[in-house]
Amino acid sequence: xxxxxxxxxxxxxxxxxxxxxxxxxxxxxxxxxxxxxxxxxxxxxxxxxxxxxxxxxxxxxxxxxxxxxxxxxxxxxxxxxxxxxxxxxxxxxxxxxxxxxxxxxxxxxxxxxxxxxxxxxxxxxxxxxxxxxxxxxxxxxxxxxxxxxxxxxxxxxxxxxxxxxxxxxxxxxxxxxxxxxxxxxxxxxxxxxxxxxxxxxxxxxxxxxxxxxxxxxxxxxxxxxxxxxxxxxxxxxxxxxxxxxxxxxxxxxxxxxxxxxxxxxxxxxxxxxxxxxxxxxxxxxxxxxxxxxxxxxxxxxxxxxxxxxxxxxxxxxxxxxxxxxxxxxxxxxxxx
Amino acid sequence: xxxxxxxxxxxxxxxxxxxxxxxxxxxxxxxxxxxxxxxxxxxxxxxxxxxxxxxxxxxxxxxxxxxxxxxxxxxxxxxxxxxxxxxxxxxxxxxxxxxxxxxxxxxxxxxxxxxxxxxxxxxxxxxxxxxxxxxxxxxxxxxxxxxxxxxxxxxxxxxxxxxxxxxxxxxxxxxxxxxxxxxxxxxxxxxxxxxxxxxxxxxxxxxxxxxxxxxxxxxxxxxxxxxxxxxxxxxxxxxxxxxxxxxxxxxxxxxxxxxxxxxxxxxxxxxxxxxxxxxxxxxxxxxxxxxxxxxxxxxxxxxxxxxxxxxxxxxxxxxxxxxxxxxxxxxxxxxxxxxxxxxxxxxxxxxxxxxxxxxxxxxxxxxxxxxxxxxxxxxxxxxxxxxxxxxxxxxxxxxxxxxxxxxxxxxxxxxxxxxxxxxxxxxxxxxxxxxxxxxxxxxxxxxxxxxxxxxxxxxxxxxxxxxxxxxxxxxxxxxxxxxxxxxxxxxxxxxxxxxxxxxx
Ligand SMILES: Nc1ncnc2c1ncn2[C@@H]1O[C@H](COP(=O)(O)OP(=O)(O)OP(=O)(O)O)[C@@H](O)[C@H]1O
Ligand SMILES: [Mg+2]
Numbered sequence: 074x075x076x077x078x079x080x081x082x083x084x085x086x087x088x089x090x091x092x093x094x095x096x097x098x099x100x101x102x103x104x105x106x107x108x109x110x111x112x113x114x115x116x117x118x119x120x121x122x123x124x125x126x127x128x129x130x131x132x133x134x135x136x137x138x139x140x141x142x143x144x145x146x147x148x149x150x151x152x153x154x155x156x157x158x159x160x161x162x163x164x165x166x167x168x169x170x171x172x173x174x175x176x177x178x179x180x181x182x183x184x185x186x187x188x189x190x191x192x193x194x195x196x197x198x199x200x201x202x203x204x205x206x207x208x209x210x211x212x213x214x215x216x217x218x219x220x221x222x223x224x225x226x227x228x229x230x231x232x233x234x235x236x237x238x239x240x241x242x243x244x245x246x247x248x249x250x251x252x253x254x255x256x257x258x259x260x261x262x263x264x265x266x267x268x269x270x271x272x273x274x275x276x277x278x279x280x281x282x283x284x285x286x287x288x289x290x291x292x293x294x295x296x297x298x299x300x301x302x303x304x305x306x307x308x309x310x311x312x313x314x315x316x317x318x319x320x321x322x323x324x325x326x327x328x329x330x331x332x333x334x335x336x337x338x339x340x341x342x343x344x345x346x347x348x349x350x351x352x353x354x355x356x357x358x359x360x361x362x363x364x365x366x367x368x369x370x371x372x373x374x375x376x377x378x379x380x381x382x383x384x385x386x387x388x389x390x391x392x393x394x395x396x397x398x399x400x401x402x403x404x405x406x407x408x409x
Numbered sequence: 410x411x412x413x414x415x416x417x418x419x420x421x422x423x424x425x426x427x428x429x430x431x432x433x434x435x436x437x438x439x440x441x442x443x444x445x446x447x448x449x450x451x452x453x454x455x456x457x458x459x460x461x462x463x464x465x466x467x468x469x470x471x472x473x474x475x476x477x478x479x480x481x482x483x484x485x486x487x488x489x490x491x492x493x494x495x496x497x498x499x500x501x502x503x504x505x506x507x508x509x510x511x512x513x514x515x516x517x518x519x520x521x522x523x524x525x526x527x528x529x530x531x532x533x534x535x536x537x538x539x540x541x542x543x544x545x546x547x548x549x550x551x552x553x554x555x556x557x558x559x560x561x562x563x564x565x566x567x568x569x570x571x572x573x574x575x576x577x578x579x580x581x582x583x584x585x586x587x588x589x590x591x592x593x594x595x596x597x598x599x600x601x602x603x604x605x606x607x608x609x610x611x612x613x614x615x616x617x618x619x620x621x622x623x624x625x626x627x628x629x630x631x632x633x634x635x636x637x638x639x640x641x642x643x644x645x646x647x648x649x650x651x652x653x654x655x656x657x658x659x660x661x662x663x664x665x666x667x668x669x670x671x672x673x674x675x676x677x678x679x680x681x682x683x684x685x686x687x688x689x690x691x692x693x694x695x696x697x698x699x700x701x702x703x704x705x706x707x708x709x710x711x712x713x714x715x716x717x718x719x720x721x722x723x724x725x726x727x728x729x730x731x732x733x734x735x736x737x738x739x740x741x742x743x744x745x746x747x748x749x750x751x752x753x754x755x756x757x758x759x760x761x762x763x764x765x766x767x768x769x770x771x772x773x774x775x776x777x778x779x780x781x782x783x784x785x786x787x788x789x790x791x792x793x794x795x796x797x798x799x800x801x802x803x804x805x806x807x808x809x810x811x812x813x814x815x816x817x818x819x820x821x822x823x824x825x826x827x828x829x830x831x832x833x834x835x836x837x838x839x840x841x842x843x844x845x846x847x848x849x850x851x852x853x854x855x856x857x858x859x860x861x862x863x864x865x866x867x868x869x870x871x872x873x874x875x876x877x878x879x880x881x882x883x884x885x886x887x888x889x890x891x892x893x894x895x896x897x898x899x900x901x902x903x904x905x906x907x908x909x910x911x912x913x
Contacts, residue, residue, distance in 0.1 A: 268526070269524065270520070276502065277513065277517075284501065287464055288484070288514055289517045290484075290485075350504035
């Protein structure tokens with residue numbers, strides 16, 4: 074029995090879930106409003122964009138690369154899409170809006186791939202370059218003004234709710250439709266990484282490029298697909314962010330910075346134990362944990378400017394807690 | 410009439426940024442043949458293999474696989490031609506389980522969209538059974554020991570049906586028992602018509618199983634023949650490999666009756682070793698041997714504070730210092746340790762060879778303000794690197810560019826330049842060619858004789874212990890089972906004592 078518990082506890086996801094649970098309980102003891110359906114709905118709304126972005130950075134990190142530009146690419150794709158549509162007075166079906174943004178983001182992630190896999194530039198530096206390039210390009214070539222009136226069909230998506238709940242205080246909170254996006258994308262990612270040949274090959278490339286090549290894996294191709302998938306995810310996240318926020322920004326400076334939450338969530342979700350390889354489930358837990366804390370500090374009476382501090386402390390605690398997963402080298406069990 | 414040729418290489422050239430690895434190499438393999446490939450460290454064996462496996466492109470020459478000529482070949486094509494390689498550095502994926510690793514090549518080659526995790530586990534268990542090892546298929550590879558990793562690399566190659574199995578030093582981390590099993594498997598495979606290229610520095614193994622032998626020197630084929638037609642002696646092979654003759658010497662030690670430099674009393678680490686007591690004087694070379702899992706590596710690591718013991722005490726120069734709690738404390742008492750996992754843990758692979766060689770003594774060249782005395786340091790680099798001869802040595806190149814065996818030599822050099830009082834070596838010559846082996850032995854003996862260093866050598870090579878040490882301990886299930894002076898024993902006796910262990 075004890076052994077069984079130990080084995081389960083070795084999984085990063087289990088640990089993370091326990092930490093999450095502990096924090097939820099702690100917070101709800103301080104303010105019962107925390108543990109309500111209404112608050113859950115608020116959490117979904119607040120974490121939607123970060124949750125989706127986190128998937129993009131997760132798959133890139135699983136393949137052993139990095140992408141510092143995902144949030145900028147996402148907002149760039151969305152802004153350019155909205156700009157084109159509003160300038161031409163178009164109001165297409167939301168699916169078309171997503172599609173345009175996805176295509177733009179895929180092209181940009183292709184550029185990242187080219188620099189990382191073909192030119193062999195260091196991933197962090199190359200993608201940081203992409204980020205500044207885009208920030209500049211949008212201001213110079215597209216526009217410098219915010220778009221406040223989105224095309225009405227996509228705007229309506231931002232106001233589509235699935236359910237409503239009420240806080241103890243009587244304030245209403247609604248479940249935004251983005252919960253469906255999150256659910257579907259995490260499910261697909263989970264299946265992709267756990268049950269497909271492609272997912273296995275991504276992990277192999279992430280572990281050791283040279284060994285992966287020796288196994289007959291086309292490392293460049295795998296990385297290309299990874300970056301393109303990241304492009305798709307960024308395209309969705311960018312539009313969703315605009316729809317939920319009800320405006321589109323030319324300068325993504327405001328979103329940038331929040332990207333740290335996504336990266337932190339992936340790192341927390343991956344852990345640093347011997348089994349560390351990144352998973353959709355771990356990332357989801359990481360996002361929930363991070364968003365929960367930043368969303369609810371106010372509810373328990375801590376000023377919101379403590380959020381960053383709390384995020385940092387949490388990451389340290391999380392990572393140190395997972396250190397105990399490290400195996401003792403050389404088990405003496407073998408060979409008897 | 411001749412048999413079908415699986416591989417045929419003619420006049421092959423390959424160089425890396427000016428270092429010539431293959432220099433007009435000729436090589437061919439017939440179906441169902443076991444061919445051994447031997448040669449000094451850095452003569453080009455691994456390079457030849459990586460060309461066959463499609464990992465390196467070649468500069469010039471002819472490459473035919475299954476009688477089809479390839480101008481260039483990639484790993485996937487090579488695997489599709491039925492070629493499986495067990496690489497010298499294992500090439501395993503640390504972030505995956507044993508089962509996932511074993512089936513990785515078939516997963517990739519299968520080109521199926523979805524994978525069946527239950528099936529993968531079942532096949533992995535079958536393969537593990539086939540070579541008779543009990544390793545948990547769900548364990549992550551990063552938690553395994555070196556020898557277990559090597560076994561997994563072997564399993565992975567066996568899990569895939571192949572026509573040609575290439576083994577690049579497959580036995581470096583294995584025990585006698587496991588090696589025997591592996592050699593049996595090789596013979597079984599041959600009976601099934603699989604051809605095997607076997608690379609090894611252990612000439613006994615080579616002579617035991619091969620049908621034919623190819624000897625390489627400096628990127629060229631210097632001897633090629635079937636053992637059925639002419640059996641080469643060990644001495645002849647060494648002569649072809651190096652162009653030199655070597656003689657065997659035995660280490661003699663005369664006690665001066667001083668207090669032992671190192672005394673270990675009732676050292677115990679739960680689950681690894683128990684109640685270990687021994688002592689070693691200045692200038693002594695003590696061998697410790699035993700089968701895998703007997704606790705010899707754990708003992709060595711405990712003495713260096715890597716994983717400290719639970720109880721017992723250590724006396725240095727007669728002074729009781731209790732348990733060695735951490736590496737800093739071990740270094741403070743002038744203990745040096747050369748680990749067995751050198752290929753993966755001992756070196757900074759991307760740093761230059763020269764920097765690696767002096768990294769342990771850098772502190773001695775630092776001024777009070779932390780700046781380095783560049784001139785003295787570069788003299789030390791030259792001095793350190795001249796202790797052993799290393800093929801393909803360009804001091805400023807990264808260590809990664811060296812052949813596997815030569816990387817090991819650099820790791821040894823690194824520790825030898827610290828002039829330790831107590832030196833613990835864990836399998837110091839695994840994967841090193843015979844010439845270099847005798848050089849390393851000479852250096853260790855000199856260190857003991859001239860500097861009075863007390864040396865502890867952990868090894869499963871009884872021949873090496875006979876050659877190098879003046880005393881030996883045999884460990885068995887975590888305890889010392891036998892202690893002998895080398896002068897009072899024979900190789901046969903020690904081997905019998907070791908073999909006895911296995912059955913209990
Ligand atoms: N990637 C590389 N870059 C630069 N030089 C290399 C590279 N790979 C091999 N070499 C050089 O080519 C030569 C042959 O190396 P190779 O690994 O084939 O030797 P080996 O016969 O397998 O030796 P060992 O027995 O030590 O494994 C060496 O001089 C080595 O330094
Ligand atoms: Mg080699």
